[in-house]
Amino acid sequence: xxxxxxxxxxxxxxxxxxxxxxxxxxxxxxxxxxxxxxxxxxxxxxxxxxxxxxxxxxxxxxxxxxxxxxxxxxxxxxxxxxxxxxxxxxxxxxxxxxxxxxxxxxxxxxxxxxxxxxxxxxxxxxxxxxxxxxxxxxxxxxxxxxxxxxxxxxxxxxxxxxxxxxxxxxxxxxxxxxxxxxxxxxxxxxxxxxxxxxxxxxxxxxxxxxxxxxxxxxxxxxxxxxxxxxxxxxxxxxxxxxxxxxxxxxxxxxxxxxxxxxxxxxxxxxxxxxxxxxxxxxxxxxxxxxxxxxxxxxxxxxxxxxxxxxxxxxxxxxxxxxxxxxxxxxxxxxxxxxxxxxxxxxxxxxxxxxxxxxxxxxxxxxxxxxxxxxxxxxxxxxxxxxxxxxxxxxxxxxxxxxxxxxxxxxxxxxxxxxxxxxxxxxxxxxxxxxxxxxxxxxxxxxxxxxxxxxxxxxxxxxxxxxxxxxxxxxxxxxxxxxxxxxxxxxxxxxxxxxxxxxxxxxxxxxxxxxxxxxxxxxxxxxxxxxxxxxxxxxxxxxxxxxxxxxxxxxxxxxxxxxxxxxxxxxxxxxxxxxxxxxxxxxxxxxxxxxxxxxxxxx
Numbered sequence: 001x002x003x004x005x006x007x008x009x010x011x012x013x014x015x016x017x018x019x020x021x022x023x024x025x026x027x028x029x030x031x032x033x034x035x036x037x038x039x040x041x042x043x044x045x046x047x048x049x050x051x052x053x054x055x056x057x058x059x060x061x062x063x064x065x066x067x068x069x070x071x072x073x074x075x076x077x078x079x080x081x082x083x084x085x086x087x088x089x090x091x092x093x094x095x096x097x098x099x100x101x102x103x104x105x106x107x108x109x110x111x112x113x114x115x116x117x118x119x120x121x122x123x124x125x126x127x128x129x130x131x132x133x134x135x136x137x138x139x140x141x142x143x144x145x146x147x148x149x150x151x152x153x154x155x156x157x158x159x160x161x162x163x164x165x166x167x168x169x170x171x172x173x174x175x176x177x178x179x180x181x182x183x184x185x186x187x188x189x190x191x192x193x194x195x196x197x198x199x200x201x202x203x204x205x206x207x208x209x210x211x212x213x214x215x216x217x218x219x220x221x222x223x224x225x226x227x228x229x230x231x232x233x234x235x236x237x238x239x240x241x242x243x244x245x246x247x248x249x250x251x252x253x254x255x256x257x258x259x260x261x262x263x264x265x266x267x268x269x270x271x272x273x274x275x276x277x278x279x280x281x282x283x284x285x286x287x288x289x290x291x292x293x294x295x296x297x298x299x300x301x302x303x304x305x306x307x308x309x310x311x312x313x314x315x316x317x318x319x320x321x322x323x324x325x326x327x328x329x330x331x332x333x334x335x336x337x338x339x340x341x342x343x344x345x346x347x348x349x350x351x352x353x354x355x356x357x358x359x360x361x362x363x364x365x366x367x368x369x370x371x372x373x374x375x376x377x378x379x380x381x382x383x384x385x386x387x388x389x390x391x392x393x394x395x396x397x398x399x400x401x402x403x404x405x406x407x408x409x410x411x412x413x414x415x416x417x418x419x420x421x422x423x424x425x426x427x428x429x430x431x432x433x434x435x436x437x438x439x440x441x442x443x444x445x446x447x448x449x450x451x452x453x454x455x456x457x458x459x460x461x462x463x464x465x466x467x468x469x470x471x472x473x474x475x476x477x478x479x480x481x482x483x484x485x486x487x488x489x490x491x492x493x494x495x496x497x498x499x500x501x502x503x504x505x506x507x508x509x510x511x512x513x514x515x516x517x518x519x520x521x522x523x524x525x526x527x528x529x530x531x532x533x534x535x536x537x538x539x540x541x542x543x544x545x546x547x548x549x550x551x552x553x554x555x556x557x558x559x560x561x562x563x564x565x566x567x568x569x570x571x572x573x574x575x576x577x578x579x580x581x582x583x584x585x586x587x588x589x590x591x592x593x594x595x596x597x598x599x600x601x602x
Contacts, residue, residue: 012318016323019097025519026093031148033086039153040079041299042160047072049292090145098137105324107131111332114399115359122213131201132320139317143310150303151501157300164293165274165285168267172297175266179259179304186252193245194316197330198323203448207234209307249315260301267297326418333419340349343417344507346425348375348537349410350396356404357395357560366560369405373537380540380548382581383557389541392557393509396539398422427505431512432494435487443495447503460500465494508538545582554578 014229020027051068106129110115117125161169211218211227218227271290278285352371366388373379381389394400395407397418406413414422427447435443444456456476460466468491472478482487487495500508526547542548549568556564556571556578564576571578 006525009346010328011327012288012321012325014306015328016321019100020093022100023093023096026089026096028090029092030086030145033089034145034152035147035390037079037082037086038149040075040157040179041477042081042156042296044072044075045292045295046160047075048295049286049288050493051288052291053286053288057163058461059466086145094137098133100255101136101324102129103132105133105328106522108332112330113333114394114468116330118398121203121210123204123209124202125327126209127202127205127325131199131205132324135198136317136324139313139320143314143317146303146306146310147314150306151310153299153303157296161293161300162295164289164296165271166271168274171266172263172300175263176304177199179256182252182255182259186248190245190249193241193248195242195322197238197245197316200241202323204231204234204388207231221484226576228456245316250435256304259599260304263301263316264294264297268294278330308520315326321410329354342419343409343412343425347410349373350406351408351411352405352535353408354404354405355395355407357391357400357402364560366395368416369560369562371555373539377539378533378540378550380542380554381553381557382542382545382554382578384581387557388513388560389557391560393511393539393541396429396509397426425506426509427500427503427507428509429496429500429511430597431495433483433489433492435480435492435495437482438474439474439477439479440495443480444476444499444502449457451502455502459498462501463494463498465498468494505536506535508533509541511541512543 269312355369
């Protein structure tokens with residue numbers, strides 16, 4: 001067990017100190033404030049003891065007593081100011097570190113490979129960036145304050161007690177391990193509970209993200225009750241583990257308080273006996289000394305109560321920090337290759353040379369795939385579901401890297417250039433469109449922010465989106481909801497196509513780009529794409545085979561391999577798998593049409 005925990009915890013502490021390092025001046029200033037606060041707080045009980053002795057020695061020296069009280073008030077005031085400064089500085093450190101961590105983790109997430117993001121729920125990742133970072137900052141960084149000042153107070157008060165009465169100080173030292181033992185015993189048992197709590201919290205966030213993000217599907221299938229049951233089950237588990245973690249962690253404070261009360265009572269009793277028995281001796285133990293000693297005992301035991309309370313938060317914070325920095329330590333995609341090649345003046349020749357790929361080694365998906373595409377060719381990719389069409393697109397865009405062979409653009413292996421360089425050469429329109437919470441104009445400029453309004457409107461006119469945009473409340477300034485909820489699927493796809501047109505890419509990838517558009521609009525869009533892709537290489541993934549009839553070359557994929565290729569006429573004449581697909585699709589459409597005609601006649 002230790003071998004699995006220690007390396008992760010060691011890396012976590014390394015990350016913590018790394019993020020504190022830029023704020024070293026503030027940390028040093030906080031430490032100086034803590035030292036000043038502790039020293040002054042230790043000096044005040046001595047002054048109180050002297051004041052009590054002055055009042056119990058017969059004739060009271062009121063001048064000296066007044067001077068002592070003025071010093072006490074001054075020291076208490078300075079202590080309060082230093083403590084306020086320390087709290088302010090620590091809060092600032094906390095917020096700055098939280099900001100830095102969130103910025104770094106978010107930027108890191110942007111460069112994680114799709115294989116990681118596909119394998120982890122979005123809500124889980126969001127929970128680490130938001131919730132776990134907050135828990136880490138509040139529990140760990142603010143805990144440093146109490147633990148540091150607490151340790152200073154413990155050491156300082158113990159030294160002061162030694163100077164007043166050694167035997168009583170040793171009695172305190174003898175009873176102190178009881179409090180430490182109880183705190184450690186409970187804390188070690190709450191760590192696993194807090195780890196389970198953080199994991200379940202991430203699961204809950206993922207559940208909420210999934211259900212709210214797909215609320216239309218949930219409602220369409222009447223899944224509301226089941227969704228509530230799923231959430232209730234996760235929420236119940238979170239409640240149970242949170243209650244257990246809170247219960248065990250809350251035991252620390254009352255048990256240490258009990259031990260501290262026993263210590264205080266023991267010191268009070270032994271000190272009172274010493275005061276009585278030392279009367280008339282050469283070194284009497286005065287009431288003022290006893291008062292100062294009791295004040296030091298109270299200061300000595302108080303940090304144990306605070307630290308015991310912090311320990312539970314500390315464990316929770318460390319668990320959250322482990323999760324945050326585990327995400328930060330995930331390997332990212334290399335931004336550039338060592339060869340640092342570049343794609344300049346791209347013509348659009350694309351070659352796939354003996355490409356192999358798999359998501360899991362035991363289940364190969366693409367094997368020995370070879371393809372040569374000349375610049376300006378219009379390539380259609382068709383085949384049954386799961387044959388590898390979308391995977392092939394992912395490989396062309398370097399969302400995933402090939403496991404064997406090579407993909408080349410103009411003879412350059414795309415693994416030898418940056419992913420950003422490869423992706424900027426493609427314009428991509430997906431079946432599932434995405435629009436951000438912004439105006440229509442900002443969404444259309446997403447890939448090319450410097451585009452003029454005239455260029456944006458021209459692209460919208462080409463794809464026949466200008467009409468419905470101008471009919472919206474504020475036209476191009478209309479702010480869309482996240483995902484474009486107020487638009488139809490076809491309208492969102494038209495905006496996505498217009499967005500790609502504005503970028504004017506060298507090559508184009510269309511993954512079912514016209515699937516949500518009616519037949520009439522599809523004809524307009526196809527005409528626009530023909531105009532755009534004239535002289536440019538394009539790849540079209542389609543299930544609707546009527547959209548690929550005019551392609552220069554149609555690739556028919558099955559089980560990760562290209563089993564047929566050629567023009568529509570050549571493949572139909574060949575009478576192979578493509579012809580079977582084509583005929584079965586239109587036979588199905590014809591049967592549906594005939595059935596509807598018969599029903600209409602009835």
